[in-house]
Amino acid sequence: MRRLHQTRRGAAPGALRHWDMQLPDPLRLFQEWFAEARDREKSDATAMAVATADAAGRPAVRMVLLKQADARGFVFYTNLDSPKADNLRANPRAELCFHWPVLERQVRVSGQVDAVSDAEADAYFATRPRLSQLGAWASHQSKPMNGRYELEQAVARETVRHGVGPVPRPPFWSGFRVVPAQIEFWQQKPFRHHDRQRFTRIGGVWHHEWLFP
Numbered sequence: 001m002r003r004l005h006q007t008r009r010g011a012a013p014g015a016l017r018h019w020d021m022q023l024p025d026p027l028r029l030f031q032e033w034f035a036e037a038r039d040r041e042k043s044d045a046t047a048m049a050v051a052t053a054d055a056a057g058r059p060a061v062r063m064v065l066l067k068q069a070d071a072r073g074f075v076f077y078t079n080l081d082s083p084k085a086d087n088l089r090a091n092p093r094a095e096l097c098f099h100w101p102v103l104e105r106q107v108r109v110s111g112q113v114d115a116v117s118d119a120e121a122d123a124y125f126a127t128r129p130r131l132s133q134l135g136a137w138a139s140h141q142s143k144p145m146n147g148r149y150e151l152e153q154a155v156a157r158e159t160v161r162h163g164v165g166p167v168p169r170p171p172f173w174s175g176f177r178v179v180p181a182q183i184e185f186w187q188q189k190p191f192r193h194h195d196r197q198r199f200t201r202i203g204g205v206w207h208h209e210w211l212f213p
């Protein structure tokens with residue numbers, strides 16, 4: 001695991017010596033852990049739980065797949081008529097949680113949620129397999145259906161409707177970006193003496209704390 005480097009500074013004669021931490025950028029640290037997870041985990045390292053709450057504060061959590069992670073935030077795609085999208089419109093905050101069991105690591109990311117731009121969603125949708133694109137058109141995500149047959153019928157209808165041309169992104173399908181205000185890295189250690197490091201962004205600057213496990 002990447003460690004904070006501690007360096008002595010300001011050691012003018014007679015001055016108080018102090019420890020100054022040179023902090024790693026938490027987004028870079030995330031990228032390092034994520035790259036290791038992609039190499040070493042047996043399951044999909046992009047799978048993450050996303051917790052939302054409705055306007056009354058009722059929580060809901062479900063798995064989604066991370067499609068982009070950079071300085072702007074963490075992006076996933078979904079149906080805009082789904083309960084999670086309703087929650088995010090009512091209360092545009094979320095927490096993500098990755099668990100990488102082979103590496104014995106957990107990462108939590110929380111913050112404000114923005115809609116991704118239409119251009120960005122179009123570009124990502126165009127990369128999806130055709131059957132996934134048709135599935136996005138066919139699925140009224142989280143609405144009741146009369147068994148699998150209704151889904152298969154809807155996929156068949158969409159297949160005929162789109163013919164052989166490109167399948168455009170449905171207007172009811174797009175992405176959300178969680179803009180990180182806090183990122184916590186948890187690394188399992190023997191006897192539950194785990195490492196926890198929390199980074200909080202205040203006024204555009206990341207602040208670091210160690211937490212008791």
Ligand SMILES: Cc1cc2nc3c(=O)[nH]c(=O)nc-3n(C[C@H](O)[C@H](O)[C@H](O)COP(=O)(O)O)c2cc1C
Nearest residue numbers: 047062063064065076077078079082083084085142
């Ligand atoms: C590993 C995994 C990955 C998933 N990825 C997505 C995803 O990227 N987008 C999505 O809308 N649903 C995804 N799902 C399904 C969601 O967990 C959920 O069932 C669905 O989005 C409906 O959620 P909602 O009713 O809370 O809106 C995934 C499920 C699993 C188990």
